[in-house]
Amino acid sequence: MFARKMILGTAAALVAAYAVIPRHADLRVFDPAEMARLETAMWRDYYDKRYGALFYHLYESTRTQFGFSPLQSLHVAFSAAEAARTFQPTRSRREADAALPALVAYYRNFAPAAPVAFDVEEAARLELDWWQARREAVAPRDYGLTIARVAALTYGRAADDSGIRQFGIARAEAMAFRDARGEAITDADWMRIENQLGEAYRTLRASIGR
Numbered sequence: 001m002f003a004r005k006m007i008l009g010t011a012a013a014l015v016a017a018y019a020v021i022p023r024h025a026d027l028r029v030f031d032p033a034e035m036a037r038l039e040t041a042m043w044r045d046y047y048d049k050r051y052g053a054l055f056y057h058l059y060e061s062t063r064t065q066f067g068f069s070p071l072q073s074l075h076v077a078f079s080a081a082e083a084a085r086t087f088q089p090t091r092s093r094r095e096a097d098a099a100l101p102a103l104v105a106y107y108r109n110f111a112p113a114a115p116v117a118f119d120v121e122e123a124a125r126l127e128l129d130w131w132q133a134r135r136e137a138v139a140p141r142d143y144g145l146t147i148a149r150v151a152a153l154t155y156g157r158a159a160d161d162s163g164i165r166q167f168g169i170a171r172a173e174a175m176a177f178r179d180a181r182g183e184a185i186t187d188a189d190w191m192r193i194e195n196q197l198g199e200a201y202r203t204l205r206a207s208i209g210r
Helices: 002-020 032-047 051-064 069-087 093-113 120-135 140-155 162-184 187-208
Strands: none
Touching: 032 051, 032 093, 032 162, 032 187, 051 069, 069 093, 093 120, 093 140, 120 140, 140 162
């Protein structure tokens, strides 16, 4: 009995250590195709209100694409899922501001993997700006520039970097296509979105690798 308890205790300690040991997380090491697959899955989760699946895909992307520890990935995924869940039922920017604390927590958890220090509160505000802009009939090229500003901030690049700007607009156009399809969206449409996101993330990867 004692030996069994020792084995179980040791196993639990090893699992706990594995979860909390810091990793060298890096926002620049993602695979564009896998990021596109995971983001497409997250969009589907969000619109179907499958928050458990959304949390899982957020965790998977943080863990596998950026190299966070399991515990760190849980923190990042929780704050991101909470921001999305809080924002979804809102109908005005005033109401949408309720999602801001979770977005600040998300960027604060994400910040250690960024190549440079950045203002997490500014990143959170910009993120919420483009979330809301999608609901206000703002053209995707316009809110795409806000997406580009977020990327520029977190990767320490110039806001007018052509690759960063192209990434933001391409991602926004994929979102606009999804919004235009609405309830009529098909699996083929989702595959098109995944391909569009793949191109966007390849552009981003090339830009931040320079």
